[in-house]
Amino acid sequence: MDKRRMEQEQRLYSRPDASAITDTKIAQGEEFEIGKEVRRNDVGFYEVRRQNGQTGYIPSETHVTFPSGYVIGAPRNDEYRQMLLRVKNRCMPDT
Numbered sequence: 001m002d003k004r005r006m007e008q009e010q011r012l013y014s015r016p017d018a019s020a021i022t023d024t025k026i027a028q029g030e031e032f033e034i035g036k037e038v039r040r041n042d043v044g045f046y047e048v049r050r051q052n053g054q055t056g057y058i059p060s061e062t063h064v065t066f067p068s069g070y071v072i073g074a075p076r077n078d079e080y081r082q083m084l085l086r087v088k089n090r091c092m093p094d095t
Helices: 077-091
Strands: 002-006 010-013 021-026 031-040 043-050 055-059
Touching: 010 043, 021 055
Parallel strands: none
Antiparallel strands: 002 031, 010 021, 010 055, 031 043, 043 055
């Protein structure tokens, strides 16, 4: 699951079904984890897990953002070191 931030308040669904609405809402600005999309009757929902551990679903058209400081596609530290070594070896050949 990937971390996201809710752009506007959104009701949480107990299952991927428009009739399974709950009284629970994810607040604007709240960070949560988002999983795979589930489609039922041509309607999409994303599986979510709130920071308190509660799970549920939100409609796939819900607007969410990445938390601040979260970089999409950023290399892991070991990948970054390997990239630096390749660049260094190209720019500074052995003498």
